[in-house]
Amino acid sequence: MQALSHGSVLPHVILSCLLISWTEQENKATMVHYGRASTIWPRTLEILDQLDLAEGLLQIGFATRDALHFRDGHRIVGGFLFATRMDKLGVFPTVTFLQIRQRRTEEHFTAALKDQGTHQHIRTRLESFTLEESAENGYPVTVQARNLDNNELFEIKTKYLIGADGAHSTVRSLAGIAFNGERTTTRWIRIDGVVKTTMPNPRCLCSIDSKSHGQILWVPLDNGVTRIGYVFSQELLEKYGGLEGVTEKVVEEEAILALQPFKLEFLAIHWFTTYGVKQAIAEKFFVQDRIFLAGDACHTHSSGAAQGLNTGIHECLNLRGLGRKSLLESYNEERKPSAQKASSYFNLNRVIDNDKTISMLISGKYPPRFQGRTEHPRYDFIVLPMSENILLCTRDILTENFLNAEGTSTIMPGERGPDVYLTCVGIATPIRLHQVLKNEGKFNIVVFAGNPLLSHAALEGLNSALAAPTSFTRTFPAERVFRFTTLTAAAGDGVTDVLGVPPFGGGCLYFDAESRAHAMYGVEVNRGAIVVFRPDGWVGCVVPLEKVDQLGNYFGHFLVPVSGTPSRP
Numbered sequence: 001m002q003a004l005s006h007g008s009v010l011p012h013v014i015l016s017c018l019l020i021s022w023t024e025q026e027n028k029a030t031m032v033h034y035g036r037a038s039t040i041w042p043r044t045l046e047i048l049d050q051l052d053l054a055e056g057l058l059q060i061g062f063a064t065r066d067a068l069h070f071r072d073g074h075r076i077v078g079g080f081l082f083a084t085r086m087d088k089l090g091v092f093p094t095v096t097f098l099q100i101r102q103r104r105t106e107e108h109f110t111a112a113l114k115d116q117g118t119h120q121h122i123r124t125r126l127e128s129f130t131l132e133e134s135a136e137n138g139y140p141v142t143v144q145a146r147n148l149d150n151n152e153l154f155e156i157k158t159k160y161l162i163g164a165d166g167a168h169s170t171v172r173s174l175a176g177i178a179f180n181g182e183r184t185t186t187r188w189i190r191i192d193g194v195v196k197t198t199m200p201n202p203r204c205l206c207s208i209d210s211k212s213h214g215q216i217l218w219v220p221l222d223n224g225v226t227r228i229g230y231v232f233s234q235e236l237l238e239k240y241g242g243l244e245g246v247t248e249k250v251v252e253e254e255a256i257l258a259l260q261p262f263k264l265e266f267l268a269i270h271w272f273t274t275y276g277v278k279q280a281i282a283e284k285f286f287v288q289d290r291i292f293l294a295g296d297a298c299h300t301h302s303s304g305a306a307q308g309l310n311t312g313i314h315e316c317l318n319l320r321g322l323g324r325k326s327l328l329e330s331y332n333e334e335r336k337p338s339a340q341k342a343s344s345y346f347n348l349n350r351v352i353d354n355d356k357t358i359s360m361l362i363s364g365k366y367p368p369r370f371q372g373r374t375e376h377p378r379y380d381f382i383v384l385p386m387s388e389n390i391l392l393c394t395r396d397i398l399t400e401n402f403l404n405a406e407g408t409s410t411i412m413p414g415e416r417g418p419d420v421y422l423t424c425v426g427i428a429t430p431i432r433l434h435q436v437l438k439n440e441g442k443f444n445i446v447v448f449a450g451n452p453l454l455s456h457a458a459l460e461g462l463n464s465a466l467a468a469p470t471s472f473t474r475t476f477p478a479e480r481v482f483r484f485t486t487l488t489a490a491a492g493d494g495v496t497d498v499l500g501v502p503p504f505g506g507g508c509l510y511f512d513a514e515s516r517a518h519a520m521y522g523v524e525v526n527r528g529a530i531v532v533f534r535p536d537g538w539v540g541c542v543v544p545l546e547k548v549d550q551l552g553n554y555f556g557h558f559l560v561p562v563s564g565t566p567s568r569p
Contacts (some may be wrong), residue, residue: 036102037309038221042415045098050439050537056108061100061222064205071209073261075200089090100222101192102309123148126170131290141290169297172282177293181280181300187232187243189251190217195226199262200224213258213440225270230258232274246274291527293528296537313537344484409448409542410522417531417539420517422487422510425495433517434537436485436510441535443555445505445546447486448518450528452500458528458545465548472552473505476559483507489515489525 040048040057048054068075110120125146138159144154162255163171170477172179197205199218208216221227232254237243240250251272256264282298295311384544411417419434437444449459466473473482484505503509512518515525523529530548532541543550 011155016091022268027496037105038099038101038219038227039309040098041310042097045569046416046419046537047313047439050434050437052438053108053112056112057098057100057105060104060108061098062203062220063098064220067207067299068201069207069209070199070262070502076209097217097238099227101225104222105309112520121145126165126174127153127310128174129171129291133290154382160290160292162294163297164294165297166186167280167296167300169293171291172293172297175291178283179280180283185532187237187274187276188214188229189246189254189272189274190229191251191255191269192221192225192227193269194224194267195228196265196267197259197262199259199264208262210258213254216258228255228259230255243274248272288568334525368555383485390440408523408527408544409531411539411542413420413539413541415539417533417537420512420520422512422517423491425509425511426493428491428511431510436508437533437537439535440483442481442483443535443540444483444533445484445507445551446531447484447504448521448523448529448531449486449488449545450518450523450525451489452498453490454526456500457526459499459501462530462545462548466504470549470552472549475552475561476555479564481559485510487512487517489518 030094040061044055045054047058070076070087113120125148127146127148127290129141129143132140132142139159141158141161143156143161144153145156147563160173163169163175170180175522195202199208200538202218203220205220206216206218208218210216210230212233214233217227219227219229232246236254237246240246248269251274252266252269255266280300282293284291285294285298299311307387417433417437419432421430421432422436423429424431447462449455452459465471468474476482482505484503484507486499486504486507486509488498488509489512490498491511495503498511499509521529521531523531528545529544530541530551532543532551532554534535534540541551541554543554
């Protein structure tokens, strides 16, 4: 997470920004260590990998690659289906997704923050905040918080306030942001425990059709634990006298009945919950460029498609230290369509709208558009394995001129940059592109140099253009916001010997001798291209080698020039 900066560019650090999710009211040392969000999709793993956080999670989580569906004790077609175009996922997501209980994820993140010197305030509650844009000290947000251990009230002055404080967000309430949505009468049970069963492949993601308990969710978790989910119908509520009668023994007995004809035995129960399904979305995600919402604070949905944890992480990655006010305003325009519905241009996942359909199917009901059908619902629905979200700059920032200049690449701005293996210079060991493009809060400018024997003239021109006084690397603080990487569709013993010119931008060169990266990105080896990756790994811009000057226009839309250079109006 980086702080936002209005009118400046910040390095990859947390600075002058209060993230309310780090001011926890609950005592993490004593609270239950089980339950809650558990699924991390491949795209989120990619994000965490670029932050050096994925490997530790993979060590303690459970990787799932397949899904099975059962009815009447037999495997059938239906249930969880996975989105197509897995070829676009590249190298890293060979693991379909990772299952790990939220408390263990939190512990991993907290340890990583501690290593970086970031302190988490436990047992702290936000009381109020004030916003004074005219503050001379540059910290216009004043937060009043209470230490719940000693009841002391204290103040924090900050540049920005990010409310990642859940569905009942205090930040959202104090900011007066409406939270509109629908609450259904459906209630679901989730129970985590160690089990024995006669169901085939119990350490695989499974779903089971049930005439009495909706669609049963079966999820293998970390440490040999399994999560079972089922619908707790109105009939069951009446059977047990309402929610007060829903005990651990009740949810255990109903889980055993729900799984029939498979046998089920609980060796241990770690956690269970019953909850209602609600889809809601905040009227806006930010206030006056200073107050932002993220995660459940700005949108809630059921757990049916496992989107909550993932979308929250993606939102945090969208909050960047980039500069102009126009970029801050783009946060609302980027995230709200992602959470609510598909973009008319990119046709991505309808998180809220899809969740309404998915939650009805799981509950054993047909969505309104299928009313009147009499056969048993097959519960066929797609779960996108990347938790797709529209993450490109708005059209005012990313203009039509940059959507794909002259067909330079088959990758379009606004798409995720796929992973691919490269080769290190000298030692010839393989390395993944995403390992090279670490998330350090900078734009990664990747020069696909093609085969230098064929693209030599363009490479010479690029070298001269970057050295010119008018280069965008002189206009903006290059060391703080840009990092260059060069890929050649050729190999050899030395960088200059292969490339023919010094490495661009002082960055590193990697060999793509078999042209796998060039092919993945659709770059011709005789032409080359420049692909700009946003700090979050999404493609922001694609230009030909000979038109590097267009990058000045692209970055000029949202970066603030260094002192003494002309500013884009």
